[in-house]
Amino acid sequence: MMSALIHPQLGTLALLVLALTACDKATEKPGKSDRPTVIISTLVKQGELPREIASNGHVEAAQTIEIRPQINAQIAQIHFREGDEVKAGQLLFTLDSRHDQAQALRSQAVSSQMQAQLMEAERNLQRSLELEQAKFISPSAVDTARAKAESLRAQLAAAKADQSAANAQLSFSRIVAPFAGRTGKINVRTGSLAQASGSDPLVTLTQLDPVRISFSVPERELPALLAAQNKLIVRATLPDGSTRDGQLVFLDSTVDKSSGTLLAKAEFANRDHLLWPGLSTRVQLQLGSERGLVLPLQAIQTGPEQRFVYLIDKEGKARPQAVTVLRSHDGQALIDGLQAGSKVIREGGQNVRPGGSVIEASRPAKSSSQGGGRK
CATH class of the missing domain: 1.10.287 (Helix Hairpins)
Known part of the structure; x- marks a missing residue:
C-alpha cells in the first residue's frame, strides 16, 4: 500500500519538472532570436562619380618585321650585335x-x-x-x-x-633597317648561306618607340568613346608604379558578341623602354563624370542571383532590396534601384537576416582628458 501511494506522487513531480524546463527553454529562444543586430547605417545620396574605364591591357610594338634576304647568297658581314638599337637605313647585313x-x-x-x-x-x-x-x-x-x-x-x-x-x-646584297628599332636574335653567322625561302628570318626588328597598348572597353561606353575619340587621354601604370599618358588611336569596327567588349588601342611614347612588348599593364580612361544615386561599395552585397542592400524600414527591420551598380570609383558606387534618402546598412550586413531587427551602433564616448584626479 505504501509503495502504491508514493509512485504516483513521484510521477507527478517528474512531469512538473519537465514542464518547467520546457517553459524555460521556450522563453529563452524568443529572447535570443529577437535580439537586434548591431549595425552602422548610411543614407543614399545624390552625387556624381568620375566616368572612368579601367581595363587590363597588353603592350604591343608599333611595328615588328622579319628581316629576310631577297636572294640566295653567302653572308659576307654582319654589322650589328644581337639586341642593338639601330637607326632607320642602318646597314645590317652584307651578302656576297x-x-x-x-x-x-x-x-x-x-x-x-x-x-x-x-x-x-x-x-x-x-x-x-x-x-x-x-x-x-x-x-x-x-x-x-x-x-x-x-x-x-x-x-x-x-x-x-x-x-x-x-x-x-x-x-x-646590302640589307638595311627599314625603321629605327631593337634587333632580336641573329639566326645566321658570317659565312653561312642566306636563303630567300628559308624558314627563319635573318633577324627580327621591333620598333619600341612609340608603342601601343591594346585593351577592351565595355560596349555601353561606345557613344562616349566615339564622341571624344581624338581627345581621350589613356593613362597606363608602368612596372615601376609610375603612370604615363597616351592617346587613344584605334577602336575596332566590331563588338565581340561573347564578351560585349570592344578592342581599343592607345599610343605611348617609350624612349626609356619601360613599356616592353607583351607586358601586361593597367590602363584608365577618363570620360568626364556622371550624376546619380551614390552609395558606399561597402553597403552592397552580392547574392546568388544579383547584388542587393539591406534597406532599414520604419520599424527598424532589415529588408533586402536589389540594386544595379552602374559604376564604381574610390569606394563609392553609382547605383539604381533605390530612392534618395533611403536608409541602408553600411556595416554589419553580413550578420543580418531578412526581416530581422537592427539597432544602430552607439558612437564611442569621447575619452576624458588625462591627468591626475582629486583624491
Missing part, C-alpha cells in the same frame, strides 16, 4: 655580291655600247637626209638609215632595263 657586281658591270657596258652605236646611227641618218635633199641618194637609203637608228634606240632601251635590273639585284 661578286657575281651581281659582274652582271651589273656587264649590263652597264652593253648599255654604253648601244648608246655609242645609236649615236653613230643618228649621225648617219642625218647625213643621209642631207644627201637625199641634194639628190645624191635614193629615199630608200634614208629609210634604211632611219630603221637602223630606231632599232638601236630600242636595243638601248632594253640594255638600260637590263642595267636597272642588275643594279636592283646588286642592291639586294
